[in-house]
Amino acid sequence: DAKTTQPNSMESNEEEPVHLPCNHSTISGTDYIHWYRQLPSQGPEYVIHGLTSNVNNRMASLAIAEDRKSSTLILHRATLRDAAVYYCSRTGNQFYFGTGTSLTVIP
């Protein structure tokens, strides 16, 4: 039973919006949904998190489905610096990361 599932890879043109999906159909009612991104040879970097409501910060937006079984990380205008592996994770009583989506940004 995969705790979170994500597409292996996605591509986006520079300056275009990117929607990165994550499925977490077995999430418990009190687990938060966190997103991190990771560059080669670095530790993951926090992007955003939420529980039930949609969330915005300076880096991205997080849209959480009403049933909480899925979420979408939205980068409003992809830049070359956004190229990374993006991880969706469940955080609360236990801590699960997905296998990540490798985002390629095309100039």
Added chain:
Amino acid sequence: GAGVSQSPRYKVAKRGQDVALRCDPISGHVSLFWYQQALGQGPEFLTYFQNEAQLDKSGLPSDRFFAERPEGSVSTLKIQRTQQEDSAVYLCASSLAGRGRRVYNEQFFGPGTRLTVL
């Protein structure tokens, strides 16, 4: 300010050797995590501390793995009698607070220690 630091950054061990990996969390962070990341995979949870108390060690793969945080700050992950399958990047993360066993805040990760077992 200083982030999470880990040492050494790289460690090569012969099979059967013991290794110790160190993590210095952000000052004042109550929660500390260890993860194992295999090549091309996401981080896998190993263990979690709140201050000096190890609240969850369910992810430790065998009794060869041991972690401690005796004074509630620096933590050490020890692997005894290393095996080739232990080769991975070991990530440490800290978080400002936790509520009992639950942690909701963002985690700040160190750069990791890449362990290679020959």
